[in-house]
Amino acid sequence: MGFSLEEVSRQAFPVLTSEQIALLRPFGEQRATRAGDVIFEAGQGRPSLVIVLAGRTEIIDRTDGTDQFISGAGSGEFNGELVLLTGQTAYATCIVREPGEVLVVPATAVQEAIETIPAIGDVLVTAFSARRMLLMNAAGASLTLIGPRNSANVLHLEEFVTRNRIPHRWLAPDDPVAVSLLERSGAQGDAGVWAVVRGQKALADPTPLYLAKALGLELAVQQERPADLIVVGTGPAGLSAAVYGASEGLSTIAVDDIAIGGQAGASSRIENYLGFPTGISGGDLAFRAEVQALKFGAKITVPRRATGLSSEGGFFVVRLDDKTDLRGRGVIIATGARYRRLGLPNQDAFEGAGLFYAATELEARLCRDAEVVVVGGGNSAGQAAMFLANTAKSVHLVYRGPDLGSSMSHYLVSRLERAPTVRIHTSSEVSALHGDERLRAVTIQCGTGEALTTSVGGLFVMIGADPCTDWLHGAVDLDERGFVVTGAIIPGNGAAPMLSPFQTSLPGVFAVGDVRSGSVKRVASAVGEGSVVVQAVHQYLAATTEAELAVT
Numbered sequence: 001m002g003f004s005l006e007e008v009s010r011q012a013f014p015v016l017t018s019e020q021i022a023l024l025r026p027f028g029e030q031r032a033t034r035a036g037d038v039i040f041e042a043g044q045g046r047p048s049l050v051i052v053l054a055g056r057t058e059i060i061d062r063t064d065g066t067d068q069f070i071s072g073a074g075s076g077e078f079n080g081e082l083v084l085l086t087g088q089t090a091y092a093t094c095i096v097r098e099p100g101e102v103l104v105v106p107a108t109a110v111q112e113a114i115e116t117i118p119a120i121g122d123v124l125v126t127a128f129s130a131r132r133m134l135l136m137n138a139a140g141a142s143l144t145l146i147g148p149r150n151s152a153n154v155l156h157l158e159e160f161v162t163r164n165r166i167p168h169r170w171l172a173p174d175d176p177v178a179v180s181l182l183e184r185s186g187a188q189g190d191a192g193v194w195a196v197v198r199g200q201k202a203l204a205d206p207t208p209l210y211l212a213k214a215l216g217l218e219l220a221v222q223q224e225r226p227a228d229l230i231v232v233g234t235g236p237a238g239l240s241a242a243v244y245g246a247s248e249g250l251s252t253i254a255v256d257d258i259a260i261g262g263q264a265g266a267s268s269r270i271e272n273y274l275g276f277p278t279g280i281s282g283g284d285l286a287f288r289a290e291v292q293a294l295k296f297g298a299k300i301t302v303p304r305r306a307t308g309l310s311s312e313g314g315f316f317v318v319r320l321d322d323k324t325d326l327r328g329r330g331v332i333i334a335t336g337a338r339y340r341r342l343g344l345p346n347q348d349a350f351e352g353a354g355l356f357y358a359a360t361e362l363e364a365r366l367c368r369d370a371e372v373v374v375v376g377g378g379n380s381a382g383q384a385a386m387f388l389a390n391t392a393k394s395v396h397l398v399y400r401g402p403d404l405g406s407s408m409s410h411y412l413v414s415r416l417e418r419a420p421t422v423r424i425h426t427s428s429e430v431s432a433l434h435g436d437e438r439l440r441a442v443t444i445q446c447g448t449g450e451a452l453t454t455s456v457g458g459l460f461v462m463i464g465a466d467p468c469t470d471w472l473h474g475a476v477d478l479d480e481r482g483f484v485v486t487g488a489i490i491p492g493n494g495a496a497p498m499l500s501p502f503q504t505s506l507p508g509v510f511a512v513g514d515v516r517s518g519s520v521k522r523v524a525s526a527v528g529e530g531s532v533v534v535q536a537v538h539q540y541l542a543a544t545t546e547a548e549l550a551v552t
Contacts, residue, residue: 012130014123015076021051021103023120027113028105033057037096039079039104042142043198043216046107047090049080049124055100059092063142063199064177065184071131072097080124082132082165084110085294089216091135091142091167091198114295121295129291135167143168143215146178147193150366150438152352153205154193160208162362163259163266164302165287166215208303209322217301223327226315227253229537230328232306233468235262236523237513238334239289240530245332246296248534250541253326254298255318257305261286262336263465263514264523266358267380268387272409273523283360285523306335309475309509316508329544330537333472333484333504333511334530337465337521342375344433354439355459359384363458364391370457373442375430377401378521381462382412385422388460395422396454398444400429400463425452430459467515477505483517486510500536502529508540 016024028048033039033055040047042062050057052073059079061068070092073079079094084107096102105113114121143161145168147154154170161168171178187194187202195203197214206214228250231238239261242254259265267282276285290300308319309331318326339357341347347355356363359374364387372392374385377399385397397416404413404426416422427447434441434453443453467482477485488503502510512529514521519529 008130008133011126012134013071013073013077014127016051016078016123017076020120020123021053021076023117024049024051024105024113025103027109028103030101030103032100033096033102034099035096039094039096039102040090042091042093043089043200045089046087047080047083047094048107049078049084049105049110050094051078051103051105052076053101053103055096055102056098057094057102058097059094061092061142063144063196064181065199075100078127080110080128081135082128082291082294083216085114085125085128085291087216087299111297115297125291125295129287132165132167136165138167142198144178144181144196144199145170145193146173146175146182146196147191148173150353151192152438155352155362155366157193157195157206157208157211158362159358159360160211160259160303162360163261163283163286165260165290212301212303223253226327226329227251228328228541229253229330229332230316230318230326231255231332231334232318233262233334233336233513233515234260234286234290234300234302235334235336235513235526236264236285236289237336237526237530238262238332239286239293240527241332241334241512241533242293242298242300242530243289243296244531244534245537246293246298248538250330250534250537252293252298253328254293254300255304255306255320255326256300256302257321259286259302260290260300262334263338263380264526266360267383268359268361268364269383270523271383271411281360282523306471308471309506311506329508329541331509332530332533332537333469333476333509333515334513334526335468335471336514337467339376339462340464340466342430342433342461342463344430346433350433350435350439350459353437354435354456355433355461357461359387359460363460364388367392367457369393371396371454372458372460373398373430373444373454373456374460374462375399376460376462376464377404377407378462378464379409379412381460382408382416384460384462386412386415386419388458389419389421392421392457395419396425396444397422398425398428398430400427402427402447433459465514465521469515475506476509476511479517481517483519484511484515485517500533500539502533502536503540508544510536 059070185202191204229245229252231254234256245252264282265286271279305321315327368391373396431445432443441455513526
């Protein structure tokens with residue numbers, strides 16, 4: 001269930017009433033403008049919300065050496081995008097086209113206005129979200145990825161920026177625009193993939209973290225003081241915890257090592273989530289939840305992988321993979337689980353080059369009109385098979401169990417059995433991978449005893465999951481499979497202690513979603529756990545605050 005491009009465009013460019021502008025005046029500064037004035041420049045610090053009182057402004061992209069018009073704003077309209085909430089630097093430049101007056105509202109004041117004035121918050125948040133969707137649809141040139149289309153490095157970076165809704169475009173290395181762009185940005189030497197940021201800086205074979213820093217995505221982890229709550233993991237459970245924590249007044253930071261939405265964010269279609277009768281993609285659901293969390297003041301940053309958890313000076317310390325330390329009064333573990341690998345000897349060579357662990361528009365585009373193989377028997381595998389059947393020549397669904405109905409929702413099994421381009425192989429497994437620089441074919445050892453080798457455009461592996469808890473060994477109790485054990489007592493604050501189903505063995509550290517031992521592996525239950533756990537966090541924080549006051 002989504003909006004048409006026309007509807008998104010309508011939502012993106014509202015005209016503020018005089019009453020709405022009056023509500024925003026206390027948050028900003030009124031300025032006279034002259035034609036040619038630059039109000040904010042792409043990549044140079046945090047932008048502001050610019051409300052046009054008289055005259056006209058324009059948002060332009062100077063990536064390719066000329067001023068490319070993106071949008072304009074006249075009286076009552078405004079310039080501003082989702083970066084005002086994420087803390088990133090601006091993607092484009094705002095200039096004055098016709099002289100007049102503007103009201104300039106700093107990003108911090110925009111956050112305050114959104115949180116305190118619902119009538120303003122609804123208009124701004126809706127417009128910011130719609131504008132990001134339009135930027136994504138237009139393949140924004142502020143970030144350009146240059147490299148062979150089927151390169152594993154290009155796909156890895158494109159997955160990162162796509163899933164995190166970072167506007168970008170891809171160009172082939174021999175494209176004249178790419179050649180010119182690399183020359184102007186001073187690119188030197190050879191690289192498998194170049195990432196050119198705002199037409200100014202060329203990064204050779206960047207990691208997602210290096211790219212994120214170049215885009216200003218690291219700002220959320222720059223702490224001035226410890227947070228009330230650190231949420232590690234931004235799948236449905238983590239995003240839910242961030243929304244409820246921030247909305248209830250807790251200073252909240254959420255981090256993830258891959259992308260907003262976690263494993264669910266890579267799902268092509270979720271059809272049994274309450275309130276979406278025609279379904280929603282995991283990416284769209286995650287984006288809406290991210291915006292909701294940002295609206296309430298949560299800070300969210302990727303890619304940041306947690307590598308350790310400890311206590312120090314009365315606070316919890318979450319160590320990240322770049323040696324950054326996040327400090328907080330409470331921690332929610334929501335790192336989920338990752339799909340298991342096939343265990344075949346040459347699979348490493350094909351990961352990202354024909355072997356995938358997600359089925360989104362990006363992967364489907366690479367497999368159009370080709371045969372594909374999906375391995376797994378859960379809902380994620382079934383959803384992927386149905387999604388890929390729309391564009392692939394045929395889909396082989398391989399499941400080692402004898403009956404799909406034992407692990408997959410009934411509605412999905414029925415659809416798969418009726419889909420003309422889907423072939424189901426039960427009691428079967430993929431036994432061999434074949435290819436050169438990328439995967440070309442797979443061998444399926446069928447339950448009938450037949451060994452079927454078929455050429456493929458892609459192999460999608462979704463076979464169970466292992467918990468993402470390597471960073472927690474020695475910090476909290478884990479069960480025999482590595483999932484976090486929960487159900488401990490939270491100290492009381494004058495009242496009786498509370499037994500929380502989400503409390504770990506370390507008071508003040510909680511676990512929700514797929515990472516928790518005994519949890520139901522469903523999006524809806526993860527969202528529920530993320531919302532309910534915040535009550536337990538509040539009780540813990542109240543107890544520790546009272547204990548500190550008693551000592552003093």
